Amino acid sequence: MKIKQLILHVFIIQCLALIVTGCNIPQNQTSKDYMVLLKATNPTPRTVASDSKGEELITDIEKNIEAHKDLYDVAVIKGKKHILVVYKVKHLQRFHMKKIEKEVNEKLEKEYPDENFIVSSDYKIFLEAVRLEEKMKDTNFSEEKADQEFERIIKLKKELT
């Protein structure tokens, strides 16, 4: 009994310690990906290839999608062949995920019929998109690498259990 009590107490203290260190928000962290899962971070849309016409297009897309009443955060990244549009759905509207996905798809098809879109509501894809966007801020990050990352994200999106 005594040793079980001891193990139990150590276990609880360790859990508490982990939780406390985990909740500690470091002030000097520049990367925004920390809070991505928890609240809206509003990342700026990016293109993988430098393409001034593309910039306008994706800013436009972002504004368009953000206007949707059930979404609260959008990330747009334009690659060579596809445009990745990831959004976060408001918590109570998560029951209508499928419907929202259909609406977003339809809207994008209607307004930008020439582009290929990949649409996702997944938190992981959003997180990866934000991470990619952070990396692209760094001018040393080559286009090839950005493109590779982009393709990896698309592949991740297509994964099923």
Add this chain to the structure above:
Amino acid sequence: MLVGKQSWIFQQHPVIAATGVSGGPFEANGHLAEDFDILHDDLWMGQDSYEKAQRVLIEEAIQTVMQKGNIQKEDVQFLIAGDLINQITPTSFAARTAQIPYFGLFGACSTSMEGLALASFMVNYKGAKNVLTGASSHNAATEKQFRYPTEYGGQKPPTAQWTATGAGVALVTDKKNGENLPYTTSATIGKVIDMGLTDPFNMGGAMAPAAADTITAHLKDLQLEPSHYDLIVTGDLARVGRETVLDLLETNGLKMDPNRFLDCGLMLYKEDQPVQAGGSGAGCSAIVLYGHLLNQMKKGIYKRILLVATGALLSPLSFQQGESIPCIAHAVSIEI
């Protein structure tokens, strides 16, 4: 001698010369820890299964009683005992070690008094000079058989009871009572009473009618008033069953003094132990009677007691098949 409908009187006063009581960790932390001869601090007792641990409990109790009674196993004619496990294997295996001619008994939690009644009868009528009788139970082994695995997180209701871990064995002998030892004076054998209750988590409520029936029969057969006894103790009715039986007896015209009507299941454990309604098990009545109560009698606190051990005669299968719980109670009176 047969008196009334279902009772015996033991005119030769068979003496309970010695007792051996072993217990487990919960009992060691309970109210009556000082009255145990051997206590263990875990449920395994150095064995690799709970059933084997229960056998060890019985063997230790038998060894202790023979030591205290200053007797060799060659001088003991019979061993009459039982427990709750399927085919009463722990007791049978302990009997194998003891090498004493053996009667295996099953009365669920009323086994202890069933054994004491039969042992007293045998000694009284010169069927034996020395008889060992007892009962035992083991919490984990019983839970495994009747309910759920011990680590299962199922919630027990407040009417549930905690099976005691322990073995109590007594030596009943025909030697004349030179040293002021307790002796049995009468016994009443109960019949099976079933009031249609089906909840296996509420044994107290199911067993109360059997206890009431046997107490009523005992007092009628021997033509006694409840006040004849300093103490009437039930085996394992616990809180719910004890209140019910007091109410039931009063409804039938027998008013008991609640201060002189106790229950082994309630006496065994402290308030802060998580035993819900109280203790139960074949060992419960044995360890409390053969340990604490007989010690109290030797100290002069009680002169005449009636012990009514109650048992619920169900099995896990009968419950699943939709049967209700039939119960039985046996009473033995002890004086000093």
Add this chain to the structure above:
Amino acid sequence: MGNKKQKKTPEQQQYEQLQQKHETKRPIFKNCLKAFFVGGFICTIGQAISYFYIYFFNFTEQTAGNPTVATMIFLAMLMTGFGFYDRIGQFAGAGSAVPITGFGNAVISAAIEHRTEGFVLGVGGNMFKLAGSVILFGVFAAFVVALIKTLLIMWGVI
């Protein structure tokens, strides 16, 4: 299963009434609250583990379910093995029995218990004593629901 409601004689019914008076009633409301909060807490831990896998590893929301469930069951195994899952169960009731950890506890406790009878007949034969019905009826229910859904789609209702 025999008939559960066997006819009771008047004497039995009378006794049942008398007994009900003394039977300690379960504190249902308190139990519900406790179950709610403990169950919610377990689910919060599960969500935190899910986020942990999404953040640090390459799992999407779709695929993070697998490692999350595995981790929760691992934690249930530790708690069952150390002997305090049954205390939590006594306190929380359904709150700890319903989440996946409860299922894990049912299987693991049965496996631990029957180790004494050997691995094949003891552990193997008795491991699903409690969880067997969950698996059987869960699979059967899933089959029935899928069948209904297929039929409804075929007839154009959905």
